Structures are given as C-alpha cells and as structure tokens.
Amino acid sequence: MKYEQLSSYELWGLIQSADQEAFAYIFTTNSDDIFKYGQKFTTDCELIEDVIQDIFVRLWELKNTLVIHSSIRFYLFSTFRRELVRRLKINQKHQLLEDYHSSVTWEDSFQEILIENQITQESSMRISSALDNLSTRQKEAIYLKYMQDMSYEEISSLMGIKVPSLYNLVLKGLKSMKQFLTSSDYTAKVILLFGIFV
Incomplete structure (x- = not known):
C-alpha cells in the first residue's frame, strides 16, 4: 500500500x-x-x-x-x-x-534548506547573520511555518500564541530578515526561497 x-x-x-x-x-x-x-x-x-x-x-x-x-x-x-x-x-x-531556546541555535535547519537549493556559502553566511537579528520565538515560528509546513493555526496551538500575535511575530521576523538581506544586496532567489515577500 x-x-x-x-x-x-x-x-x-x-x-x-x-x-x-x-x-x-x-x-x-x-x-x-x-x-x-x-x-x-x-x-x-x-x-x-x-x-x-x-x-x-x-x-x-x-x-x-x-x-x-x-x-x-x-x-x-x-x-x-x-x-x-x-x-x-x-x-x-x-x-x-x-x-x-537560547542555549541552542536554529541556524542548522535553515542551512539545510540553503544546501538543498544550492545556495552559495556566501549567501549562507548572510542568512545566518539575518537570523541572528530574530528572537528565538520568531526563529521557531518561521522554522515551523517554512521548514515543517505547518499552518498558522497549528503553530499557534503548538507554541501557545494566539493566531493574530503569531501573524505579527512572523511578519516582524520576515520584515527584519528582508530589511537585512536587501540592505546587503541579497539575492532574489534566497528572498523568494524563504517567502520573504512582505
């Protein structure tokens, strides 16, 4: 079967x-x-x-x-x-x-998707720098959304955050990443890869 x-x-x-x-x-x-x-x-x-x-x-x-x-x-x-x-x-x-959360890092999981999509080492270092600007809660929410493909409702229940607050958490995280990446002349491919369209 x-x-x-x-x-x-x-x-x-x-x-x-x-x-x-x-x-x-x-x-x-x-x-x-x-x-x-x-x-x-x-x-x-x-x-x-x-x-x-x-x-x-x-x-x-x-x-x-x-x-x-x-x-x-x-x-x-x-x-x-x-x-x-x-x-x-x-x-x-x-x-x-x-x-x-703060005793360990989330970067390895994000690095995996970069490797899978053949993103260069230089780009990989930039995404790590962008992730450093996020709170651990933002990293977890973005990880669950984009790495584990969970819905906002599922993540809300998992993390104990109300859906509107979760939207805000993810949106601020993505905006922070976009701001850092675009100011670093970051590639459009990586921005699209992470869904950073805000």
Whole structure:
C-alpha cells in the first residue's frame, strides 16, 4: 500500500485498526524531523530519543480511544514539544523555555534548506547573520511555518500564541530578515526561497 498517498485521516484509521505497517510509516516519516526539532530545545540527544519513543508508544497504546482533531504530524509535534519541555523543566527547574531556546541555535535547519537549493556559502553566511537579528520565538515560528509546513493555526496551538500575535511575530521576523538581506544586496532567489515577500 502507498501510504504517502493517504490522507492523515485515512492513515489514522489504519492505525486504529492495528495496521503496524501504517504505524511504522508514521514513525519513519516523522521521527527525524521531530528529533531535529527537539535539538532546538536541548543537546541531550538521549532525552530527545526517549521522549520520541514514549510518544509513539503512547500513540499505539491509545489508538482506540485517542481522537486526533488535526493531522497526525501536528499531534506528534505538539505532544513531543509538551513532554520534552515538561521533562526539561523537571531537570532544570530554574530555566525558562526561552533559556532552552537560547542555549541552542536554529541556524542548522535553515542551512539545510540553503544546501538543498544550492545556495552559495556566501549567501549562507548572510542568512545566518539575518537570523541572528530574530528572537528565538520568531526563529521557531518561521522554522515551523517554512521548514515543517505547518499552518498558522497549528503553530499557534503548538507554541501557545494566539493566531493574530503569531501573524505579527512572523511578519516582524520576515520584515527584519528582508530589511537585512536587501540592505546587503541579497539575492532574489534566497528572498523568494524563504517567502520573504512582505
């Protein structure tokens, strides 16, 4: 069966009917992205892997009673983020979520898309400089929107920000990047690549 052609609703139906291959497909197509997302919060790879394993085990165990209102991918990201932050707070009670963000960088994920689109090293350095001007919340929102292709509604729920505030957060971030990039005589290709059309 070609699982990639199925909707999230259809895949969830198969998982609820105990289709292990559908479940394996969900794991293989999401676990790497979730792991990379986890690295934005902590460098503890073992903790990230433990949380990923736990959320997938819980998903399988609760498959008959769990109701997924949005996509399976969004459910996994939001469950993972909530559980990872909970465990980080237990381990580091004095730190706030913003501190987790600031202890690691988002640039590697943005660099990946530049490499995939054959952007030069010079351009790559400029995008890093542009990203330095963004807050960690702006980086996360733009990452989820443009790297993980999530909707504003999903990101709003994931990050605990109201949709209008999220629009404003992303818009200001993109404007900041555009301002920096255009003032640096930045290439139109990269501006279009990141959707910086504001």
